[in-house]
Amino acid sequence: MSILKSLDETSSNAAKVGQDYISTTRKYYELKVFQMVSLLSSYVVQFAILGSLIVLGLIFMAIAGASAIGQYFDNMPLGYLLVGVIxxxxGVLVLIGRKIIDKFIIQKLSKTYFDS
Known part of the structure; x- marks a missing residue:
């Protein structure tokens, strides 16, 4: 009977260790998901704030540049037209180089995701 009792204790201990491992692994992955979500949220907020400020600056610079070009040529519509063409x-350059941009973003995100 002592062999059966010993076997029972060993299997009970193995089951407990397995349950502890599963619990610990689950907690680890919950923390990992939280880390990734918080990093992504941080990047999105930073991108939104910086992007909106940069776009605002570009709008004012475009208007000022178009006005300056228009005054230089004594033709305001020509100034706005040249800035629009620029x-x-x-936009066409970004469209052509989009694969390079995608590759850059994937490399940066993979370093963040797989190295941490």
Whole structure:
């Protein structure tokens, strides 16, 4: 009977260790998910704030530049047209280089996700 009792205790201990391992692993993954969500939230908020400020600055610079070009050529619509063309060319350049941008973003995010 002592062999059966010993076997019972060993299996009970193994079951307890397994349950502890599962509980600890679950807590670890909950913390990992929380870390990733908080990092993502932080990046989104930073991007929104900085992006809106940069866009606001670009709007004012575009208006000022268009006015200056218009005064230089004594033709205000031409100034605004040239600034519009410049923005269209920049948009086309970004469209052409979007794969490079995607690769850069994926590399940065993979370092953050897999190294931490």
């Amino acid at each position: 923005f269209l060319l920049l």
